[in-house]
Amino acid sequence: MKPRPSSLTAFAAAALGAACALPAGAAPDMAEHCRQMPGMAGCEAFRLPAAAAPAAADAPAMQLPGAGLPAKPAQPTPVVELKDGDTYRLRAEVVTRTVAGAPLRLYAYNGSVPGPLLKVRQGSRVAIEFENAIDQDTTVHWHGLRIDYRMDGVPGVGQPPVPPGGRFRYELSFPDEGMYWYHPHIREDFQQDAGLYGNLWVLPADARAYGPVDRELALIVDDVLIEDGRQVPFGRDAATHALMGRFGNVMLVNGDTDVRLQARVGETLRLYLTNAANARTFALSFPGARMKRVGGDGGRYERDAVVDTVTLAPSERAIVELGFDHAGRVPLLHTTPARRYELGRIEVAAADAAPGATELRENADVQAAIAALVERFGDAPPAHVLSMHVERAGAAAGHAMDHAAMGHGGPAPIEWEDAMGAANAAATSADTRWVLRDEAGGAENMDVRWTFRRGEPVKIRLRNPAGGLHPMQHPIHFHGQRFVVLAVDGKPVDNHVWKDTVLVPAGSAVDIVLDPSNPGEWMAHCHIAEHLSSGMMIGFRVE
Incomplete structure (x- = not known):
């Protein structure tokens, strides 16, 4: 393993924030944890009247954005x-x-x-x-x-x-x-x-890269955390919500709580979707419209596909086209196994136009660019295996989620909500360390220093064990390069797109082929923002 450059050490210090030596303090007890999520399985005995959470002895200093500055x-x-x-x-x-x-x-x-x-x-x-x-x-x-x-x-x-x-x-x-x-x-x-x-x-430089549509719109989904009618402040010196990430409880689309769009029968809308949330994975659908997925992070898929839902982890993008056959209201939904959120709606006006057909295009140029990678690396062993873990300091270690001990069974592949409430809020980047580990040599986080040669693709396995202190999903992002997802849990992917971020569910392994085409000093990290602030990043160089 090569020693990491001082520049990357400097980056780690900056990304984690200044002076994060805050004591862990006293964490809320199980009753308080279940008070935050009383409907959660295993919390029946703890459904108590609302009470204030025990105060931490040394709670982190909190602040709102731009405190003291004019706004x-x-x-x-x-x-x-x-x-x-x-x-x-x-x-x-x-x-x-x-x-x-x-x-x-x-x-x-x-x-x-x-x-x-x-x-x-x-x-x-x-x-x-x-x-x-x-x-x-x-x-x-x-x-x-x-x-x-x-x-x-x-x-x-x-x-x-x-x-x-x-x-x-x-x-x-x-x-x-x-x-x-x-x-x-x-x-x-x-x-x-x-x-x-x-x-x-x-x-696109080629105006014919995508099929014809009536309109194109960019939508960014996000969430914001508001309690008792007030904005929840942020940790001044260290990230809070360091276990699961900061989940908001108010959903936003382009900054609005109830976005309204317009369409007419027979029209086709192309939507470019981006997930800018710190931690929340969105599962988006438009019941009442015909939807096909045409693109992802880095442009078009090999072929269009009819879908009911698109799942976006933090930082992922999707490009979808919607067709409308009937006048009325088409909701924009985010649906989880336990809950449905209506984020907005499309009002579809009547028109004389006949409903359009769903044409599924093949993108030969994308297929040609990716086919050689899939053929060469599909059955090859990975050159690197990167696994995901979490560690907590001192007394705080007892307050991560132990699914088996709580009678929940194994971890859910995706945690759609903050299931830990006050315990998650109390966890900071000072007492919580999220880890990316190179399984070959055991190096972790910024001690991982991979070197790749420009133009020489490399297969990497991203492994997210189901065991450990708090297994959960991780969206892994590589800077400055693009990659192709080959397989998830050994099952080959049959429709590829260039990616820069991939969601690795708890208990899963994802194989990618990285295309190291861009020289320089780079990093890869989990795009749950609190996990990044808690150290979950590696460095790599393309020569």
């Missing part, structure tokens, strides 16, 4: 079209907004949440003049783009952190079409959840 009302999200060679100014600042009746202080790019929808053409180059007007160091990570690593927004690797009042010029290029997004890469658990995110739409 202006949030503005609607603009659409900004950038041509080759353009320069655009992007500013992180503090805004106020009312959501579900609760007044919120938020961070925002150029005054809107989500930030401006940036539209560029594949093959173009633009510059972003970024200004930091919030009260924390920050950067901008251009998620999914295969760009110069010095523009990737990773502090201590390609750039220094941008301090309050500071500026940085990002020079971006766009080799791949698709829907990407941008967000901070310092204290994502705080800054991203507080509103710093936006879409970057790369239009």
Whole structure:
């Protein structure tokens, strides 16, 4: 194993936040845990009247975004079209907004949440003049783009952190079409959840890449945590909700709690969906509409497919097309095994047009680019195996979820809600360590230093054991590269798409082929923001 460069050590310190030496304190007891989720199996004996949670002896300091800074009302999200060679100014600042009746202080790019929808053409180059007007160091990570690593927004690797009042010029290029997004890469658990995110739409150079549609829309799903009519503050020096991640209880689409869209019978809408939530996986459907999935993280699938639901882990994207045969109301639903959320609706007006047919296109160019990887690596053993674990310090170790001891059986492949309530909220990145472990040599997190050669694909197995302290799903994201998912639990995938993030459910193993096409110093990490803040990241180099 090669020693890690000092730049990556600096990144780890920045990503985890400053001075995280907070005592674990006293954790809530089982009765309080079940009070937060009284309907949970195994909690029948603990269904007590509501009571205040025991206070931790040394609770972490908490704060709201931009405390003490002036804030202006949030503005609607603009659409900004950038041509080759353009320069655009992007500013992180503090805004106020009312959501579900609760007044919120938020961070925002150029005054809107989500930030401006940036539209560029594949093959173009633009510059972003970024200004930091919030009260924390920050950067901008251009998620999914295969760009110069010095523009990737990773502090201590390609750039220094941008301090309050500071500026940085990002020079971006766009080799791949698709829907990407941008967000901070310092204290994502705080800054991203507080509103710093936006879409970057790369239009294909070939206008015929996708089929004809009547309209195209970008939708970002998210959630926000509001209790007793108030915004729940964030850990000032360390991430809270470090076990499961910070789940919101109010769902948002493009920043709204009840998004309304319009269509007509016979029309086709193409929707570009992005999950910007810290921890929540969404299962999205449009009952009453015909839906086909045409694209994912890095553009088009090998072939279109009719689907009922698309599942998006944090940071994943999907491109779907909806057809409408009848007038009426089509809800946008997020459905879990235990609950259904209505996130919005499409009002479909009557029209004389006949319902359209569902054409399933084959994308020969995507198939040709991926076929050789699948054939070469499908049955090959992995070159690397990366496994996922969690550790907790001292007394806090007793307050992770032990499914067997609680009579729940094995872990659910996906935890759709915060099943731990106050115990999760009390866990911080100071007492919780999430781990990515190289099974070959035992190196963990930023002690993992893989080196790949440009143009030489590599097969990697991502293994998420069902046992351990708190097994749960992990969306694993690779910076600056793209990959193909070969198999899940040994079952080959039969329709491929270029990816930058893949969900690894608890108890599963996912095989990918990484295409190391972009030289530089990079990282891979869990995209549950609190897990990243708790150390769940590795470094790799492409030479």
